[in-house]
Amino acid sequence: MFDSLSERLTRTFKNLRGQGRLTEENVQNALREVRLSLIEADVALPVVKEFIEQVKNKSLGQEVSTELSPDQAFIKIVHDELVAVLGGIRAELNFKTQPPAVFLMAGLQGSGKTTSTAKLARYLKETENKKVMVASADIYRPAAIKQLQILAEQIGVSFFPSDAHEDPTEIARKALDTAKKQFVDVLILDTAGRLHIDNEMMAEIKSLHQIINPVETLFVVDSMTGQDAANTAKAFHDTLPLTGVVLTKTDGDARGGAALSVKQITGQPIKFIGSGEKVEALEPFHPERIASRILGMGDILTLIEEVERKADKQASEKLAKKLKKGKSFDLEDFRQQLLQMNNMGGVAGMMSKLPGVSQMMPQQAMKQVGDKAMAQTIAIINSMTPKERRIPKLIAGSRKKRIAQGSGTQLQDVNKLLKQFEQMQKMMKKFTKPGGMQKMMRGLGGMPGLKGFLPDEFK
Numbered sequence: 001m002f003d004s005l006s007e008r009l010t011r012t013f014k015n016l017r018g019q020g021r022l023t024e025e026n027v028q029n030a031l032r033e034v035r036l037s038l039i040e041a042d043v044a045l046p047v048v049k050e051f052i053e054q055v056k057n058k059s060l061g062q063e064v065s066t067e068l069s070p071d072q073a074f075i076k077i078v079h080d081e082l083v084a085v086l087g088g089i090r091a092e093l094n095f096k097t098q099p100p101a102v103f104l105m106a107g108l109q110g111s112g113k114t115t116s117t118a119k120l121a122r123y124l125k126e127t128e129n130k131k132v133m134v135a136s137a138d139i140y141r142p143a144a145i146k147q148l149q150i151l152a153e154q155i156g157v158s159f160f161p162s163d164a165h166e167d168p169t170e171i172a173r174k175a176l177d178t179a180k181k182q183f184v185d186v187l188i189l190d191t192a193g194r195l196h197i198d199n200e201m202m203a204e205i206k207s208l209h210q211i212i213n214p215v216e217t218l219f220v221v222d223s224m225t226g227q228d229a230a231n232t233a234k235a236f237h238d239t240l241p242l243t244g245v246v247l248t249k250t251d252g253d254a255r256g257g258a259a260l261s262v263k264q265i266t267g268q269p270i271k272f273i274g275s276g277e278k279v280e281a282l283e284p285f286h287p288e289r290i291a292s293r294i295l296g297m298g299d300i301l302t303l304i305e306e307v308e309r310k311a312d313k314q315a316s317e318k319l320a321k322k323l324k325k326g327k328s329f330d331l332e333d334f335r336q337q338l339l340q341m342n343n344m345g346g347v348a349g350m351m352s353k354l355p356g357v358s359q360m361m362p363q364q365a366m367k368q369v370g371d372k373a374m375a376q377t378i379a380i381i382n383s384m385t386p387k388e389r390r391i392p393k394l395i396a397g398s399r400k401k402r403i404a405q406g407s408g409t410q411l412q413d414v415n416k417l418l419k420q421f422e423q424m425q426k427m428m429k430k431f432t433k434p435g436g437m438q439k440m441m442r443g444l445g446g447m448p449g450l451k452g453f454l455p456d457e458f459k
Helices: 003-016 024-040 045-060 070-086 113-126 144-155 168-181 199-212 227-239 257-266 287-294 300-310 313-324 331-343 346-351 363-368 371-382 386-390 398-407 411-432 436-443
Strands: 101-107 132-136 158-160 186-190 216-222 244-248 270-274 282-284
Touching (some): 070 257, 113 132, 113 186, 132 168, 144 158, 158 168, 331 371
Parallel strands (some): 101 186, 244 270
């Protein structure tokens, strides 16, 4: 989401390198570039003005550390200001009420409310250990209720059945009664999409709010709408007392304006960001981590948390033991690793969280290291027999043709994969030798920010 903003800001900081100190002239030049970067990212103009003013005052004031070079000092100031604009500290969900804690989901049509309802339910169930029930008061969109039911079954949470012929306020009332009887911890009510200028629909959601008295009223907003998202959120906040924002579709080509504008304009923090259709694709919004990601510093903490949460630990331990015994890394192991990476947001998603990757690799290259290539590789390996995966040397002539046909790829794609895998096998042998990983890191010149990231057995 922040790709273009990150690229532009990185260029700006490079221009400050090699200069002896921060002067009014070089600060003004840098600020001009930062201003353009923010406007291009579709950040709301009042937010841009305030941001630039704050950075200028701090850059030319006494807050610059003498221990830092000019570009480092400026980056620190911009980083701190980005954190402030994004909300400062992580905004936690409120559970301080007599169960069930009721969450109301509101927003425009097509913003991703139903999917976000399911994602949030899954997050609360797995991370917060809450007993969750979901209910839909969307009687206007065909199959909206059925969609939520299917998602609820998929993630294993309770679903309150409702009907498109019922009144939304009646659905809300019945759902709350049922949640109380079943001793549910959290009830999440999905509502119909509505425009803030539709008085009738706004009156309906106001009635819903009064009936269920939610502890959290979350505004679901599509990040693709840019700064207008923040203005819409403000209009909703004037009708409903919003408690937070869920930013969706951040995996698209949005320019990040919504994220940077919403807190300043609405006064309400972003609590979660969604990045894809999968029910796992929801993460808590940490302003400091997002600011680091924007500035190309990576987000190792989120990456580690994702690994902790989503990685198959048993499979990883099994592979580590296998390699330590001196057994070779085969195509089945490779396939398992790819599936795990896919589960954690794919290659591009993981790389965006690594420090320095945006500086080392241009945007185009980042896009090419995409998930299409990963999906193709998995398809090719899936077309192999278990024996072929264990002993790749068996794959020749007619076997290659069969694998290519079975995976819908070309013969050269299969050859390319086998060649790459052969190189990977050789590298894995080096890694598993004592001190192998250290040698590799030295060869790469070391990557800052990755200390303590690798398991001890590979050091």
